[in-house]
Amino acid sequence: MVFEFQERTIEQITADIEIVFVIDKNLDHKWVKDKETLQKLGFEGKEGESLLIPETKRLYLGVKDLHHESIRIAASSAIKALKNRKYQTAKIGTYIENCPITNIKAVVEGAILGGYGFNRFKKEKPKEYLTKIIVGYEDYSDIDFSPQNAVKSMKEAQIVAEATNYVRDLVNLPPNVITPQTLAEHALKLAEENSLECTVLDEKELEKENMNAFLAVGRASANPPRLIHLKYRPQNPKAKVAFVGKGLTYDSGGLSLKPSDYMVTMKADKSGACAVLGIIKAASEMELPVEIDAVIGAAENMVGPDSYKPDDILKAKNGKTIEVRNTDAEGRLVLADTLCYVQEKIKPDYIVDLATLTGACVVALGEYTIGVMGHDRQLQDKILKAAEASGELAAKLPFNRYLPKLLESKVADICNISSSRYGGAITAALFLSEFIEKEYKNRWVHLDIAGPAYVEKEWGYNPYGASGAGVRLGIKWLQKEYVFNKKHP
Ligand code: BES
Ligand code: ZN
Ligand code: ZN
Numbered sequence: 068m069v070f071e072f073q074e075r076t077i078e079q080i081t082a083d084i085e086i087v088f089v090i091d092k093n094l095d096h097k098w099v100k101d102k103e104t105l106q107k108l109g110f111e112g113k114e115g116e117s118l119l120i121p122e123t124k125r126l127y128l129g130v131k132d133l134h135h136e137s138i139r140i141a142a143s144s145a146i147k148a149l150k151n152r153k154y155q156t157a158k159i160g161t162y163i164e165n166c167p168i169t170n171i172k173a174v175v176e177g178a179i180l181g182g183y184g185f186n187r188f189k190k191e192k193p194k195e196y197l198t199k200i201i202v203g204y205e206d207y208s209d210i211d212f213s214p215q216n217a218v219k220s221m222k223e224a225q226i227v228a229e230a231t232n233y234v235r236d237l238v239n240l241p242p243n244v245i246t247p248q249t250l251a252e253h254a255l256k257l258a259e260e261n262s263l264e265c266t267v268l269d270e271k272e273l274e275k276e277n278m279n280a281f282l283a284v285g286r287a288s289a290n291p292p293r294l295i296h297l298k299y300r301p302q303n304p305k306a307k308v309a310f311v312g313k314g315l316t317y318d319s320g321g322l323s324l325k326p327s328d329y330m331v332t333m334k335a336d337k338s339g340a341c342a343v344l345g346i347i348k349a350a351s352e353m354e355l356p357v358e359i360d361a362v363i364g365a366a367e368n369m370v371g372p373d374s375y376k377p378d379d380i381l382k383a384k385n386g387k388t389i390e391v392r393n394t395d396a397e398g399r400l401v402l403a404d405t406l407c408y409v410q411e412k413i414k415p416d417y418i419v420d421l422a423t424l425t426g427a428c429v430v431a432l433g434e435y436t437i438g439v440m441g442h443d444r445q446l447q448d449k450i451l452k453a454a455e456a457s458g459e460l461a462a463k464l465p466f467n468r469y470l471p472k473l474l475e476s477k478v479a480d481i482c483n484i485s486s487s488r489y490g491g492a493i494t495a496a497l498f499l500s501e502f503i504e505k506e507y508k509n510r511w512v513h514l515d516i517a518g519p520a521y522v523e524k525e526w527g528y529n530p531y532g533a534s535g536a537g538v539r540l541g542i543k544w545l546q547k548e549y550v551f552n553k554k555h556p
Contacts, residue, residue, distance in 0.1 A: 068179065070178075070221050071199060075205075077159075077203045080201050080203050083157065086157055088207075091112075101125060110127060114130065114137075117144060117148045133164035134164065142175075143178065144181065154197055156200075157200050158202075160206065161212070163212065168217065172223065175225055180228050185532060187240075226352045227542050233344070234535035238335050242316055246316050247314065247367065250293070250365050251267045254363070261351045267296070279404070280404050281294070283379065283381050285401075287368075296361070297344070298361075308419065311339075311409055314339065314365035315337055315365075315423075317334060318368045320368065321374055322376055322394045329426075335423060335521035339516060339520075341533075342516065342536065343363060346538055355545055362405055363405075376394065377392050383407065388480045390483065393484045398422050402502075406418065419450075421514045422514070426491070428518060432462055435518060437454065437460065438461075438517075438518075439451060442511070450512055453544035453547055458539060459537070461514075470497055473485040521533050521534070
């Protein structure tokens with residue numbers, strides 16, 4: 068899809084169809100040129116309502132307000148309404164609220180994210196007619212903005228949304244296609260396309276690095292584990308940030324086997340890994356002034372003669388011993404070693420890990436919200452603000468002094484599950500915290516994306532299946548931290 072900005076009013080632009088948002092049921096706005104027809108047909112402009120008038124070549128959509136998320140959802144609905152219709156070009160004005168560029172970006176993001184479909188395994192693929200969307204230089208509220216900024220922000224929005232769709236595609240790929248090795252091959256391909264450095268450690272190299280917790284998780288699989296490390300190096304970076312992703316290409320639960328109903332969708336247990344690939348993809352294409360390391364612990368948690376077992380005691384890379392009481396709490400074992408690797412080898416300024424770590428996080432926050440955990444309040448608040456600005460949902464889950472005790476083991480330094488059935492998302496994060504060195508405690512944040520990464524129904528501009536959770540949040544945080552000036556929202 069091509070997005071074009073034209074320094075002309077909507078009327079001056081030629082296109083097959085015009086997209087008109089009816090904001091807060093306001094049918095009196097000058098852009099609503101078919102008021103009588105709309106009223107005759109009973110269109111009120113309620114949120115989510117849409118009406119296509121072929122005679123006047125206009126598509127109307129009811130939108131609640133000018134909030135950027137409402138605009139994203141509306142743009143997504145517009146693309147869905149135009150699917151299977153033979154319009155090749157569409158035009159739309161701008162719907163600005165506070166920040167001139169936020170809503171221009173939201174239109175592009177909503178259109179790209181809402182237009183996504185995963186049809187690789189279908190014989191009959193939906194036909195796509197729409198190839199171009201033209202944004203005009205005319206605003207709903209008569210707010211002035213710079214065309215240069217509009218063009219630049221539309222490009223950025225396209226990069227981020229396409230990176231999100233790249234992540235969705237990878238996560239949606241089934242576990243008979245994506246294994247730790249083929250995931251590494253996707254990373255190598257991305258590295259080649261985006262001029263990134265890429266190193267892949269195989270099981271022998273993981274052994275040399277004493278990553279025994281990670282290795283134990285992958286041991287029963289016919290598809291051996293891989294540590295995947297991508298690096299984006301701009302000139303004169305302002306900082307170095309590591310994004311660490313849980314890459315379980317399948318999580319059967321291992322010997323603590325998941326019940327059948329819970330096992331389905333566990334191809335999505337690689338969502339954190341795919342998200343960090345999406346973040347480094349977008350960051351490199353946007354040429355952000357930050358060195359970025361994307362590090363993935365990729366393994367398959369399976370059952371076999373060589374399975375790791377409840378009762379095993381594992382020694383992690385940092386020398387800590389772990390009593391295994393549940394082989395389904397495997398993500399934290401892979402991440403423990405991967406986090407140690409990142410601190411020892413990369414020494415970044417910040418570490419952000421993304422993982423579909425716990426069902427408990429989904430219980431706590433619902434399916435749509437990312438759980439944010441860590442020791443540093445300010446860092447977490449910045450992540451929450453970035454989430455809000457990006458259109459992703461995130462909420463903090465607080466550590467406290469009592470919860471760490473639930474991870475105590477009688478026979479090893481720590482246990483891989485909590486002794487309580489409550490607060491599981493936080494105790495999982497506290498387990499990870501045991502593998503974060505003192506000097507990194509306030510420079511680390513953990514994002515549990517178990518809820519939004521993969522949802523088996525459409526929501527907003529997200530499709531059935533993978534959503535690409537974490538990419539937009541991650542990029543927005545980097546921009547707020549290292550690109551925008553203080554005035555920018
Ligand atoms: N990958 C799962 C967590 C998960 C659950 C992700 C649902 C997405 C949707 C993780 O490895 C897991 O199995 N966690 C266990 C931990 C428990 C054994 C302490 C869980 O959440 O039940
Ligand atoms: Zn598990
Ligand atoms: Zn898992």
